[in-house]
Amino acid sequence: MRSSVTAAPLTHTSPMGPIRSDAGAHLPLGLEAVTITGGSWAPYLERNARTTIPHAQSWMEKLGWVGNFSAVVDGTIAAVRQGREFSDSDVYKLMEAMAWEIGRTGDPDMERRFQELTEVITSAQESDGYLNTRFGHDGQEPRYSDFEWGHELYCAGHMFQTAVARLRTTGPDAFTAAAVRVADHLCEVFGEGGRDAVGGHPEVETALVELGRTLEEPRYTALATRFLELRGRGLLGEIEFGQQYFQDDEPVYEAAVLRGHSVRALYLAAGAIDAAVEAGDAAKVEAIRAQFDRTLARRTYITGGMGSRHMDESFGEDYELPPDVAYCETCAGVAAIQVAHRLLLWTGDEAYADVIERCLFNVVTASVSAEGDAFFYVNPLHQRTEGSTPEADRPTPRASSSQRAPWFTVSCCPTNIARTLASLPAYVATVGEEELVIHQFVTGTVRATVADRRVELRVATDYPADGEVEVQVVAGAGTWTLGLRVPSWCEGATAQVDGEPVEVDAGAGRLSITRSWTAGEVVTLSLPMPARFSRPDPRIDAVRGQVAVERGPLVHCLESVDLGDDVEDAVLDAAAGLEVVDGQVLATISRRSVVERPWPYVATTAPVLPTGGSRQVRLQPYREWGNRGAGTMRVFLPTD
Numbered sequence: 082m083r084s085s086v087t088a089a090p091l092t093h094t095s096p097m098g099p100i101r102s103d104a105g106a107h108l109p110l111g112l113e114a115v116t117i118t119g120g121s122w123a124p125y126l127e128r129n130a131r132t133t134i135p136h137a138q139s140w141m142e143k144l145g146w147v148g149n150f151s152a153v154v155d156g157t158i159a160a161v162r163q164g165r166e167f168s169d170s171d172v173y174k175l176m177e178a179m180a181w182e183i184g185r186t187g188d189p190d191m192e193r194r195f196q197e198l199t200e201v202i203t204s205a206q207e208s209d210g211y212l213n214t215r216f217g218h219d220g221q222e223p224r225y226s227d228f229e230w231g232h233e234l235y236c237a238g239h240m241f242q243t244a245v246a247r248l249r250t251t252g253p254d255a256f257t258a259a260a261v262r263v264a265d266h267l268c269e270v271f272g273e274g275g276r277d278a279v280g281g282h283p284e285v286e287t288a289l290v291e292l293g294r295t296l297e298e299p300r301y302t303a304l305a306t307r308f309l310e311l312r313g314r315g316l317l318g319e320i321e322f323g324q325q326y327f328q329d330d331e332p333v334y335e336a337a338v339l340r341g342h343s344v345r346a347l348y349l350a351a352g353a354i355d356a357a358v359e360a361g362d363a364a365k366v367e368a369i370r371a372q373f374d375r376t377l378a379r380r381t382y383i384t385g386g387m388g389s390r391h392m393d394e395s396f397g398e399d400y401e402l403p404p405d406v407a408y409c410e411t412c413a414g415v416a417a418i419q420v421a422h423r424l425l426l427w428t429g430d431e432a433y434a435d436v437i438e439r440c441l442f443n444v445v446t447a448s449v450s451a452e453g454d455a456f457f458y459v460n461p462l463h464q465r466t467e468g469s470t471p472e473a474d475r476p477t478p479r480a481s482s483s484q485r486a487p488w489f490t491v492s493c494c495p496t497n498i499a500r501t502l503a504s505l506p507a508y509v510a511t512v513g514e515e516e517l518v519i520h521q522f523v524t525g526t527v528r529a530t531v532a533d534r535r536v537e538l539r540v541a542t543d544y545p546a547d548g549e550v551e552v553q554v555v556a557g558a559g560t561w562t563l564g565l566r567v568p569s570w571c572e573g574a575t576a577q578v579d580g581e582p583v584e585v586d587a588g589a590g591r592l593s594i595t596r597s598w599t600a601g602e603v604v605t606l607s608l609p610m611p612a613r614f615s616r617p618d619p620r621i622d623a624v625r626g627q628v629a630v631e632r633g634p635l636v637h638c639l640e641s642v643d644l645g646d647d648v649e650d651a652v653l654d655a656a657a658g659l660e661v662v663d664g665q666v667l668a669t670i671s672r673r674s675v676v677e678r679p680w681p682y683v684a685t686t687a688p689v690l691p692t693g694g695s696r697q698v699r700l701q702p703y704r705e706w707g708n709r710g711a712g713t714m715r716v717f718l719p720t721d
Contacts, residue, residue, distance in 0.1 A: 097184050097249050098507025099242070100422065101294045104358045106429035107511035107518065109422075110529055112185050112250070115506035120524030120542055122505065125446060129502040130182050130191070132453035137175050137495050138194065140488045144476065146172055147198065149214035153205035159220025165491055166215045167232035167282070172198070173239035174496035176256070177246045181503035184250025192251075199256040206259050210266030212240070225270070225278065229317050229327070234280030234308075237263050238288035245291045246504070264292060268300050272307065279312045281327050283345050286352025287419070290359060306356045309333050312349070322393040334368040339376040342395050343388030343408070344493075347416030354423045370424055377436065383615060383629050383716065384447070384636050384703060385439035386460050387413045403623040404462035404717050411458060411494035414444025415501050422508060425520065429513060431566045431590035434520035437508055438568065441521070442545065442634045447704035448485075449498050455485035456495045457707075462638075465649065467711040484707055518564035518591065522550050532561040545633040546664055548608030554598050562595040563604060568634065571608045578604050608633070612659035612666040612700075617717070627717040628655060630666060630700050637666050637700040641712040644698055650675055653718040654695055671695035673719070 096111030117123055141147050145163030150172075152158040164171075179195045182188060206212040213233050217224035225233060244260035267285075270276055286305045293301030313332035315324060324330035325341040333353050339346040350369050357365035379399040381387055386409025389397035394408055418440045425433035448457045455471075468483025477486035488495070509521045515532040522544040528537045536557030542550040550565065567574045567590055576583040576592050579602055585592050592606060610633040617624045630637040630653075639648050650673040657669035671694060706714050 096507065099245070099419075099504055100291065100426065100507070101249075102355075102358055102423070102426050104361065105427035107426050107513045109426060109507060110510045110512065110527065112181065112504070112506045114528050115509045115523075115525065117506055117509075117523045117525040120522075121545065122523045123525075125502055126185075126505060128453035129178075129499055130186065130188065133449065133495065133499050134175065134178050134182065134191070134503070136454045136487070137171075137178075137492070137499060140476070140492070141168075141172055141175065144488075147201060150201045150205040153214055153218060156219065158214055158218050162214060166230065167236060167491075167493075169214055169236040170232065170239040170284075171492055171496050172202070173236065173243045174493070174500050177239070177243040178496065178499035178503045180243060180246035180250055181500060184246070185503065185506065195256075196254075199254070199259075203255050203259045206262065209269075210262035210264075212237075212259065212263050225276070228278050229281040229320065232280070232282055234267070234285040235282040237267060238285035241285070241288035241292045245288070245295050246500075248295050260292070261296070264289065264298075264301055264304075268304050272300065272304055277311055277316065279308050279316055279327075279329065281317055281345075282342075283312075283328065283349035283352060287348060287355050288352075290352060290355035294359070302356065302359050305352060306360065309349075309353055309356055322395070326393055326395065334365045336372055337375065338380065338396075338399075339372050339387075340396050342393060343413040344394070344410060344416050346396065347387070347413060347420055351416065351419045351423060354420065354427070358423075358427065366427055369420075370427070373420055373424065382407055382409055382462060383617070383631075384409065384443035384460065384462065385414060385417060385436060386444050386462075387417055391459075400618065400620040400622070402617075402621050404715065405465055407459070407461045407463075409444065409460040409462075411444060411448040411456070411460060412497045414440045414448075414460075415497040418445070418501065418508070426511065429511075429518075431520065432569065434566050435569050435590075438521060438634050441505075441508075443636045443703055445498055445501055447706070448494060450485045451705070451708045455487050456489075456498065457485050458489055458491070458494050462703075462716040464707075464712075464714040467641075467713060470711065484711055513564075515560075516562040516564055516593070518566070519552070520566050522566075526555075531557065532559065534559050534561070536561065538563075544608075545610070545635055548606075548610040548633060550606040550608070552604045552606070554600055554602045554604075556600055558597075558599050560595070560597045562593050563598075564594075565592045565604070565606050566590065567592055567606075568608065570613075570631065570634070571610075573609045575607045576604065577607075578602060610661075612637075612661050612668075614655060614659070624717040626721065627719050628653065629717050630659060630668060632661065632666050636703040636716060638703045638706050638714050638716045639668075639670065639698065639718060640701050640706055640709075640714045642709050643701060644670065646672070648713045648715045651715070651718060653720055655720045657695070660697070666700045667697040668700050668718075669695050670698040670718075 096109050097113040098111035100109050146168040149162050152161050179191050183192050240260050244257045247257050286308050289301045289305035317327045317329045328341050328349050353369045380396050388408040389401050391408050418437050421433040421436040471477040471486035476488045476490045510519045510527050512529050517529050517531045522542050537555040539553040539555050574585045576585050612632040615629045615631050641648050652671050652673045654669040660667040
């Protein structure tokens with residue numbers, strides 16, 4: 082996965098997206114440059130705007146999370162506050178999703194709702210800039226009295242990211258002014274010469290860097306760097322999970338692998354990359370890159386999910402990846418996308434675009450229901466019981482539901498999904514030196530300045546239903562390079578320009594075509610998408626002797642609704658191969674013979690043979706599982 086970067090620094094105006102970085106091999110393109118108009122992704126974006134964002138706002142208002150800000154003004158907050166200590170952050174993430182959606186579509190009703198929330202929130206700000214509903218008011222604990230669990234810095238970070246979205250899509254307003262006052266307050270309290278402290282949940286680091294980039298304010302980046310330098314000194318208190326839970330066990334850039342709480346670790350990695358990029362410290366960027374690469378190689382599920390332990394929501398040890406108790410928090414998938422995107426910009430290595438794709442298709446979109454109003458908090462790869470249906474009018478404990486729930490007592494995941502989908506166009510394409518690269522395949526348009534000329538592309542594809550991607554040059558006559566990612570899972574990719582074959586370097590991860598382009602020329606990339614078996618590393622004990630099935634970027638699974646029985650005793654006949662009929666993956670499945678015994682271990686080497694005959698059964702894309710009601714499911718299937 083590693084590659085050297087020799088490109089000179091590039092510069093351009095701030096994109097309408099979550100990241101502005103001009104020190105790597107590629108520059109991001111934002112919502113102003115990429116428009117998604119159809120294909121498989123347009124329904125997700127429409128549903129996110131029409132259903133998920135209003136759904137989240139409705140729940141926050143119903144549960145009093147928005148009302149907490151008004152209670153601060155009324156002086157009643159200590160008696161009436163609702164939600165967990167970090168509920169402010171979910172309101173901010175909701176607003177970040179709104180800000181990106183307003184930037185993407187100009188939705189006037191969403192703009193009205195954003196301004197109404199702004200009025201409620203900013204009225205609760207203290208004269209010195211402090212803004213939090215859980216601490217610092219009459220009857221509450223003092224400010225900054227619980228760095229381990231209080232989440233004050235975490236909440237501020239999400240406010241900053243909303244401000245970044247607002248500044249880049251709409252411009253300065255009352256919300257962004259309030260966010261700047263919070264940032265200035267943090268600089269006064271925690272800046273050089275101030276209090277030595279770090280937050281138990283990293284997030285403020287990446288947010289401060291991005292706010293600093295947006296406003297060209299070096300104090301914010303300096304504070305992020307200070308927080309990163311202080312972490313690893315044991316400033317946070319001892320807890321039963323150990324200091325690594327907070328990533329406070331060793332200096333950030335000296336660790337070998339991501340560890341501890343998975344979301345915390347990934348948010349911290351994103352911030353560490355951002356700060357190092359701003360400092361021009363390539364060695365530090367590469368240190369985080371090495372940690373992430375090792376995590377991908379040893380601590381990541383086939384879906385792209387991260388975090389194998391429920392107890393502390395953490396990474397396990399290397400190859401500790403049990404499917405049935407996989408935690409794979411949806412927020413970890415979102416955070417992994419953020420880290421991979423930063424490394425893609427830094428290196429130009431398409432392997433990180435592959436990671437983004439895997440997480441988008443098998444974590445983010447797997448979490449949200451087909452209707453857009455229910456969610457998985459955790460994403461196991463083996464569901465042993467049907468479980469119970471979550472209550473429709475009460476929030477659900479986050480890990481207790483085996484079906485998607487409309488809301489959770491801890492609802493970081495729904496709002497993370499909402500802000501990721503609202504900003505999805507920003508992950509599609511980048512520009513390099515005289516090169517425009519499409520990393521994620523969507524139907525729509527891409528506009529950019531390449532080699533000092535305005536280029537416009539029209540992209541059409543049904544991906545991932547099939548592997549045909551058609552790119553038409555609408556504008557941009559002259560010589561420049563068009564790059565198209567060739568996914569690592571693909572074998573035998575071919576390409577044509579106006580029907581004439583173009584050689585594809587299978588090992589490069591990208592098809593790059595440099596030529597003198599004329600308007601109207603069409604590039605067709607064909608990615609064969611047969612169903613395939615994926616065998617786990619033998620060191621992953623939990624699934625040794627089992628296989629998974631993938632087609633294109635989609636991991637598949639066996640559901641009891643398709644098998645007509647519990648999936649527990651299903652056996653896959655690998656010798657029979659796989660078949661794709663009308664886009665559906667069919668596998669040959671039989672049922673294992675099981676003898677009930679008073680003791681589950683027997684002194685025999687005889688194989689357990691399948692019984693009951695075999696038949697072809699449809700395998701469902703993992704991201705769609707659970708949409709047809711309660712049932713059991715498994716991704717990895719035994720072959721004997």
